[in-house]
Amino acid sequence: MDRSIAGPLAAFLTPDQINASRRLMGIDSQLIADRTFFIVEADGVLAGCGGWSGRITEYGGDHTPGRSPAPLTPGVDAARIRAMYTAPExxxxxxxSQILGLCELAAxxxxxxxVELVATLGGExxxxxHGYVEIERFEDDRGGARVPLVRMGKRLAVGHPREPG
Known part of the structure; x- marks a missing residue:
């Protein structure tokens, strides 16, 4: 995850914002416990990871303040796409795209x-x-510098889910 934050985001963020992102982002073990976290490997190498959640927390790792494990209500609330990271190579x-498709299918x-998510500028x-639209732009300064983020959402297709392409 650190390489995913430091590498691709360098084109969008200052060094201070990258360091703040490291403090804000990370793995959320609740996704693993809920069995809603996916990894993709290529020839035995971790290529990326990400998940979805039926809980209130929108983004951040285990250490991020302001988290809530309270459940969302399907059909009322939007599921959350969470912790999407791709290795720079x-x-x-x-x-x-593969991880996102798996998350949407499962949700x-x-x-x-x-579904809703909070995207970095690099992920936007x-x-x-994939059809997400901007809901709002905001900054999170809890990591020591203002990190620009984008809340985005998408309505999922009605009917039978398809396998991601």
């Missing part, structure tokens, strides 16, 4: 008709390409 090779199967193009 696998960026723009379909890894993020739909769990009864959610909408991926989500736009």
């Amino acid at each position: 696998f960026v723009r090779q379909g890894v993020g 739909r199967a769990a009864g959610y008709d909408r 193009p991926l989500y736009l390409a």
